[in-house]
Each structure stands twice: as C-alpha cells, then as structure tokens.
Amino acid sequence: MKFDVLTLFPEMFQVFEHSIIKRAKDKGILNINPINIRDYSGNKHKKVDDYPYGGGPGMVMQAEPIYNVVEALQNQYGYKPFTILMTPRGRKYNQNIARELSSKEHVLLICGHYEGIDERIMPLVDDEISLGDFVLTGGEIAAMAVIDSVSRLVPGVLSCNESYEDESFYNSLLEYPQYTRPEVYKGMKVPEVLLSGHHKLINEWRKYQSLKITYEKRPDLINKTKLSKEELKILDKIKKDLDVNVDK
Known part of the structure; x- marks a missing residue:
C-alpha cells in the first residue's frame, strides 16, 4: 500500500523509520512518501501562504501549490490517488474508517497548517477526516495516526491476523x-x-x-x-x- 503525504514538514515522518512500519517498508509492503509542498510553490522564496481575504488573524495556505503537487502526482502515476484532507470538519476517525482505507491501494493525505487551506482545493478532495474534537498545530500528527492504524490492517504488516483481530x-x-x-x-x-x-x-x-x-x-x-x-x-x-x- 502506498501513502503520499503533502506536508510543510516532511521530516516529521521519520517516525516511520522504526519498528513494525519500518519492517513493512523494508519488505516493500508499505511505501510512505512525504512530499514537501514548498517544492511546488511558484514563488521564488517558496512561499505557500498569504493573508486571508476578509481579514482576520494568521495566514492561509494557498491552493496553487496543492494543485501543483496533485497534478504532478497524477501525471506520474496516470491516476489521482484517493485524496484525504485532514481537517476538524471531517468524519471523526475510528477503526471502521481505518478498515475502509486499508482496502485502498494508494492514499494521498493533505496536511493543513496555519489557519487552514484555501477552500478552492476541495475539488481535489475525496474524503475529509478529523482525528477528534481537539486542536493540533497541523495535520501531520493526525496523518501519522491514520497511516499507522491503516498500515496495521494491511496483509503482511503484522505477523498474523490475531495481532490485530x-x-x-x-x-x-x-x-x-x-x-x-x-x-x-x-x-x-x-x-x-x-x-x-x-x-x-x-x-x-x-x-x-x-x-x-x-x-x-x-x-x-x-x-x-x-x-x-x-x-x-x-x-x-x-x-x-x-x-x-x-x-x-
């Protein structure tokens, strides 16, 4: 199973270089690919955010870099991966959703930051998921939880079915x-x-x-x-x- 993750902090996903998930990656059962959104910015300073229209505190992530990444991936793979936005307004995550996602061959997770992402990315999104009713500084930790919980259900990741059943x-x-x-x-x-x-x-x-x-x-x-x-x-x-x- 393949996970692509759109993030401003790809180094955070080094957590998967350990334990069960690392072994599954080494065996080729899992592929976890963090992608730095800044690499797809059209700005010479790799800027990916701007002030919100209508005023208000904080900054909003721009739509263009997200579109640039998704379009590049679609050209690379010949299809668009099943795309999930980690967001407080999404479905509250549970084991049933983990089982549902484990049947997918390829999932793309988008991690927001700051005050969120320009609403115009929504045509790219197939599902919205929330880890729970609390606030995180970004979508990375929530995405990690999804990747870990789904990966455990992928055949071959654990030593036997009893380990999770x-x-x-x-x-x-x-x-x-x-x-x-x-x-x-x-x-x-x-x-x-x-x-x-x-x-x-x-x-x-x-x-x-x-x-x-x-x-x-x-x-x-x-x-x-x-x-x-x-x-x-x-x-x-x-x-x-x-x-x-x-x-x-």
Missing part, C-alpha cells in the same frame, strides 16, 4: 486484560484461568472481560455494537455481577 476497537469492543511473566508481581497474581491451558475457558474469560471493560469504561461502544446472542447473555451476567458488587 483481538485488539481494542477491532470488533468495536475494548480488549481484554493482558498479563506476562512473572506469575506474581508485588502480590498481584495472574488470573488462574490464564494458567490453566484450557483454551475454551480462556476464551470465555477474555470475552467476558472485553465486554465488562467496554461496558464500564466505554458504554457508548456497547450501544453502537451489534452483539451476538452469546455476547448479550454475557453482558446480562456482567450487569448482574456488577449489581451484586455494588450491593455489597
């Missing part, structure tokens, strides 16, 4: 608790069921814990998730168990 949000629920050696630490013991070697009981425990943690910490996810009959039974038991504990 049991993770939080994969099935809209939070992940069950994890433990490793030693068996006892500061008086805290690993749950006996995980030491039993009984895979059926372990799976049942993990389903229960996943639903319990989601119900307690993110009940909004429960309301958005279509639970199976088995999961609904487990959830009923969780509610009863929690009521008993409250009564005590």
Whole structure:
C-alpha cells in the first residue's frame, strides 16, 4: 500500500523509520512518501501562504501549490490517488474508517497548517477526516495516526491476523486484560484461568472481560455494537455481577 503525504514538514515522518512500519517498508509492503509542498510553490522564496481575504488573524495556505503537487502526482502515476484532507470538519476517525482505507491501494493525505487551506482545493478532495474534537498545530500528527492504524490492517504488516483481530476497537469492543511473566508481581497474581491451558475457558474469560471493560469504561461502544446472542447473555451476567458488587 502506498501513502503520499503533502506536508510543510516532511521530516516529521521519520517516525516511520522504526519498528513494525519500518519492517513493512523494508519488505516493500508499505511505501510512505512525504512530499514537501514548498517544492511546488511558484514563488521564488517558496512561499505557500498569504493573508486571508476578509481579514482576520494568521495566514492561509494557498491552493496553487496543492494543485501543483496533485497534478504532478497524477501525471506520474496516470491516476489521482484517493485524496484525504485532514481537517476538524471531517468524519471523526475510528477503526471502521481505518478498515475502509486499508482496502485502498494508494492514499494521498493533505496536511493543513496555519489557519487552514484555501477552500478552492476541495475539488481535489475525496474524503475529509478529523482525528477528534481537539486542536493540533497541523495535520501531520493526525496523518501519522491514520497511516499507522491503516498500515496495521494491511496483509503482511503484522505477523498474523490475531495481532490485530483481538485488539481494542477491532470488533468495536475494548480488549481484554493482558498479563506476562512473572506469575506474581508485588502480590498481584495472574488470573488462574490464564494458567490453566484450557483454551475454551480462556476464551470465555477474555470475552467476558472485553465486554465488562467496554461496558464500564466505554458504554457508548456497547450501544453502537451489534452483539451476538452469546455476547448479550454475557453482558446480562456482567450487569448482574456488577449489581451484586455494588450491593455489597
């Protein structure tokens, strides 16, 4: 899968020269290509911003350099990559969108800065994505989060499907608790069921814990998730168990 990123700070994407993503890049599974928007400025000083029409604070990124990059890429590839603008007004990002994007072969991410980008770039944009209801200094960190979360779903990036299928949000629920050696630490013991070697009981425990943690910490996810009959039974038991504990 290929990611092109339009940014004023391509050096920020050196973060992908480490760990799982770097290994996937070395294998040719991923291609992450930061492109400096300034290189496509028609201004001799590589200026890419100007004062906003109508007045107001700050500067606005110009449309022309963005068009110049996209047109150059389209000429290079023979097609326009699926183009995403990282913007506060976009769809709020989640795991479902990550899965949706992982089916794309080529994604182009545009990172805004200053007071935003000239609205006239919108004919180039196929989708708008927001990382959440908070403000960042630019779109780079949001773009990194998208690249990382989508890349994990690309076949071959992780060692096996289980590495992400049991993770939080994969099935809209939070992940069950994890433990490793030693068996006892500061008086805290690993749950006996995980030491039993009984895979059926372990799976049942993990389903229960996943639903319990989601119900307690993110009940909004429960309301958005279509639970199976088995999961609904487990959830009923969780509610009863929690009521008993409250009564005590």
